[in-house]
Amino acid sequence: MPKLRHYDHLNSVRFITFSCYHRNILFALPPVINLFLNTLQDIRRQYALRIFGYVVMPEHVHLVVYPPESLKLGPVIGELKSKSASRIIAGKFMVLPDNCRAFRNNKERWSFWQPRCYDHNCRTRDTVLEKINYCHTNPVKRGLVTEPGQWFWSSYNWYAGISDVPLIMDDLEGMAGSIYEKAQI
Numbered sequence: 001m002p003k004l005r006h007y008d009h010l011n012s013v014r015f016i017t018f019s020c021y022h023r024n025i026l027f028a029l030p031p032v033i034n035l036f037l038n039t040l041q042d043i044r045r046q047y048a049l050r051i052f053g054y055v056v057m058p059e060h061v062h063l064v065v066y067p068p069e070s071l072k073l074g075p076v077i078g079e080l081k082s083k084s085a086s087r088i089i090a091g092k093f094m095v096l097p098d099n100c101r102a103f104r105n106n107k108e109r110w111s112f113w114q115p116r117c118y119d120h121n122c123r124t125r126d127t128v129l130e131k132i133n134y135c136h137t138n139p140v141k142r143g144l145v146t147e148p149g150q151w152f153w154s155s156y157n158w159y160a161g162i163s164d165v166p167l168i169m170d171d172l173e174g175m176a177g178s179i180y181e182k183a184q185i
Contacts, residue, residue, distance in 0.1 A: 011069055013052060015131040016077060018117035019060040021100050026112060027058050031093045033153050036061070037166050039084040047076050050170040053132035055139065055154035062135045064128065066170070077117050085112035128172070132159075 020026040027033050033056050040063075044051055049071075053064035067073045089096070089110055100111050122128045132155065139151035148156040158165045 013066045013122040013128045015120040015122055016063040016117055019114045021111040021114055023059045024097050025058040027056050029093050032088050035087045036084045043080045052172045053135045053155045055135040064131045081113045
């Protein structure tokens with residue numbers, strides 16, 4: 001498989017997608033989703049990552065983030081996936097499907113995430129808004145809910161002004177203009 005290129009240091013918001021191993025439905029239980037979101041919050045603090053949108057679907061995650069200019073996002077997403085998988089597996093909230101198990105060097109290992117991620121640089125403010133909207137409408141398009149606000153595991157309710165949300169978003173309006181003015185887009 002060819003190596004996917006990631007373009008860092010473009011001073012742009014990024015749309016990231018990554019999936020559970022073999023697209024298994026591993027985000028079926030609230031404690032599992034909460035562990036992932038807590039890990040995302042830890043990574044956000046550690047790397048000064050700004051989060052503008054997200055959705056946790058049953059078998060994948062979408063994030064709309066703005067990394068500091070000097071940050072290589074790929075290794076940070078790798079760390080997010082590694083730490084969240086370790087915490088979720090250690091929490092024993094569920095039994096992972098057999099197709100998540102592998103043996104290497106006579107040791108059993110479990111995989112929670114597919115390797116790699118999809119990464120898109122959002123070069124305009126409109127593209128950022130499009131990706132945030134994509135996150136919010138994904139559960140509706142999949143038939144999981146009829147309205148975006150019914151899906152608790154996304155940034156939609158934060159944007160709708162509801163305060164009881166799993167993850168607070170960063171202020172897109174306060175910084176989006178400065179991002180794209182610097183990039184001269």
